[in-house]
Structures are given as C-alpha cells and as structure tokens.
Amino acid sequence: MSERESERSVSQTVRAQMALRDLILSGSLRPGERISELQAVEITSVSRTPVRLALVRLEDEGLLQAIPSGGFMVKAFSERDILDSIELRGTLEGLAARFAAERGASARSLEPLKECLADLDQLVRQDPISVEAFSAYVTLNARFHALLTELSGSAPVIRQIDRASAMPFASPSAFVMAQSALPEAHNILLIGQEHHRIVVDAIENREGARAEAIMREHARLAVRNLRLALRNRNHLDLLPALALLTSATSD
Amino acid sequence: MSERESERSVSQTVRAQMALRDLILSGSLRPGERISELQAVEITSVSRTPVRLALVRLEDEGLLQAIPSGGFMVKAFSERDILDSIELRGTLEGLAARFAAERGASARSLEPLKECLADLDQLVRQDPISVEAFSAYVTLNARFHALLTELSGSAPVIRQIDRASAMPFASPSAFVMAQSALPEAHNILLIGQEHHRIVVDAIENREGARAEAIMREHARLAVRNLRLALRNRNHLDLLPALALLTSATSD
DNA sequence: AATCGATTTCCTGTATACATCTTGAATTCT
C-alpha cells in the first residue's frame, strides 16, 4: 500500500510502473491515448523489458486497457463506472464485515481495530478540523478499512478487495480530502465515524447482516462526497483520480 | 472464455500460459512448488520473455504466487478458500443481478437470457439425464451466468466477476460435472434451474433485493455440490480444479 | 560432529537485436 520505497534499489519494473502510474493519474496521459512501449521507454529511461512488464501490471491494476492488435491505451471511465466501483467496494467490504461477524472475530483480533477507532474519534472531535487533521484522517481511515478487511480471515476476499480498491477513485479514502473544502465536511466525517463504530459493534455481537449493511451504506458516503465535490467544482484539484474521467471536469 | 484457438498463430505468450495452466490444474505442478523460468522454458519450448509474461499473467489470474525474493510458486488453497471464493462469486453475481433489476433491463436485452433459460429447461426436463446432457448443461449454464453478468451494464462489475470466476473452482460451472455421478444429481439441477427462473423474474419485475438474494443462494448450491462430491470421493477425477487443494484428496 | 564461512552454481532482472505485423501515407488507377 505504501509507495515510498526509497527510490533507489527498487527494480526498474517497479520504478517504471510508478512513473507511468503517476503520469496517468496526473492526466499527462489522456484517457484513450495510446501509449507505445518506446514512448514509455523514453519517459521512464528503462529498457523495453521492464517497461512491458510495468504496462502489463498497470493493465490488471485497471489503469490501462489492452488493444486487440497489441499495445495499450489509457483506460477511460464514465461517472457511472466510478460510482459502480465504489458500490462494488462497499459490497465486498460488506462481505468481509459479515464474515468477520459470523465467524466470531476474537477479542484479541478486534483490539487493533478498536484502537484505530479511538484514534479516529479523537480526530473528528475537533470542531474546525485542520487540513493536517484531514490528512491524518485519510491515513487512519485507510488503516481502519485494511484492518476490517483482514478481519474477514479470508484470503480470497482480501485479495479481491485489494484489487477493487486499487482503482484510485474506489479506494476508501479517495474522496475524503475533497471534503476538506466543503462546508458539510465535519458532518460527513462524523457520519462516517458513526458507521465505523457500528460495524465494530456489529462484529463484536456477531450481527452479520448488520455489519454487512452498514459497510455498504458506508461506501455510499463516498458516492455522496463525490457528487458534492463534482457539484461545486472549485476544489477538483484535490481529486487527481478524476483525470481518468471521460468527457468531464477540466477545460 | 474459450481456449480453442487453433493452436497455431496464437502468441507464444498465450501458448505458454495455457500450457502452464494445464500443468497446474492437472496437478503435475504441485501446490507450493517453486516454478523457475528455465523450467517453464523447457516445458513450453518458448523463450524466457514470453514465459515470464505468462507467469505474470498466471499470477494475477490467481494460480501462482510471487515469491518475495523473486520467481513464482504454485498457489495452494484450503477448502475454506474455495468455499469463500464461491461465496464471493455469489455476492458479486448478486450485485450484478441487483443492478440489472434496479436499472431496468430492457425487454430486448432480456431476450437472450430468456432463450438461454428455455434451452436449459429443455435439458433438465429429461429424467435420467445423460452425460452429454450434463455437458450441454455446463455450456448453457456458463452462458446464462455470462449473460446475467453483462445485464448489470456495469463494466467494473463485469470485470470483477470475470476475475473472481477465473479461479477454476469458483466458476459457475465448476462443480456441475461432479453432480453427474451423484444420485441427487437431477434434484440439484432442478433447484438450480428454479434459481435461474427466479432471478429472471425478479429482474423483469425490478425486484433488486430478490434478484440479489437468489443469486447468493444460487452460488451456495455450488458449495453443496462440492461438499457432496468431497464426501463420496469416488468421482473426484471429475474435478481437476481440486489439484490446488492443500493437504487433501489424492494419495 | 556441528556450525560457520566461502565458493560455486543457478536464477532472476535487464538490455538489446531481430522478425513480423499493423498502420498510415502516398501514389496510381478508375
């Protein structure tokens, strides 16, 4: 999940992958644009072999699309695609929460999640929430979701959630920063935190259906955030992931 | 989905991928076993470049696991993993069915699904079901599930379902053939077909919750099949996918 | 006899050269 790998001593493949991903997410490479290997070689300054590997990895990461006749192009997403991806993540996280509840997560395994919950509580308590607090929230929120996912105890489920969350606009914290510019910011954060509390409670009490339902609803909070952010377009710069959106945003 | 690509004129990468997949699924390469590139080169008779590509593809297909120090090993699965993968597919297909229902699939788009349903009906009507009929059922069943998935109208959902179904033991038709040897065979097929009927009806009537619930339950039929097949182990040879199961089956 | 260390071997990561196919443009024919 962390991409701060000291820059040097990482494989050329990973370096190329990161460089290309940044270029795609920043919008330097437009959706639909074909990206040739030689182009990528020039950009990343590594040879074709690792570049090709990076392209393949980015393809199944979901950022690129294979062209039938060979090569890749930057994938384009509709607003509907983004909303669906969020709903998809919510559904999968719901499954994870249900598994955690039904299978009786031990008190010990719940401990880290509760700690994370407490940390989040402390953050949302401040009334005018600073930008730094928002940043910290993003980190803690990601951690909460990761812990919850792991609590499912199911490798296939964890794997699938990771893949779904790999889409930059579908990750649990994708649109949190967008809130920071909104007047409703604090309220939304409070509601999200309430969801967190409920899912922990539900898991603790073995209430599978409740745990599942609340995680689905929780994801829909991200949908709300996105819609709000798109409406007052002032702060779209906080959402680099939207560079992948077709017929949208800028210009 | 079909792998009959005329053998010649397919890329070396694909050829290597198919060959290695067959070897893994047939159990020739044991779970946990490390598979070196040179080994793969000898097996497939193609050079290292396409072999490496094939290995990467098989990794995100889920059959291989990357070793931190480099290289790959055949992934091993517990019985729990398999059951979870099936539940996972059911959950995703439930989401697809709900989308199809909520978004109002047009009468025209429902047509192929209904045709497929009718074809299936004709098959399950015979009382002692021949082995050939079972085979035909597998094909039609796969088609039904594919059509249903597409009816969601959501590319992200379709993509995720395809990925989940790529696991050989999680595909909709994985354990149908195992039934053919069971006395309960006909009943299970009838129940499955009833599920098919219900989901079409639910979609037609815009009953999202019903459509979702029935697809979840439908997947659990596969769980039942698997459990039955594992109990009377006579016909495990019909389940090549189980070669990936750890501490199990043969010997 | 066991453990530590050094050497050797094999394996992966990377770069590049070559062949084939696709694509686009220019020219020619209708």
Place this chain on the structure above:
DNA sequence: AGAATTCAAGATGTATACAGGAAATCGATT
C-alpha cells in the same frame, strides 16, 4: 476527385546475451 493498392515506417512479439544476487553445497575450523 475519390478510392484502392502498395510501400514504408514504426510498433509489438520474441529470442538471447549479460550482469547482479540469492541459495545451496562443500570445505574448514572449533
């Protein structure tokens, strides 16, 4: 003038050579 065909340029698929590193084996020392 428009369309079709051919040719050229570039891009991808494939093979292989080279380098760096990991792991296993063998030997030496305690």
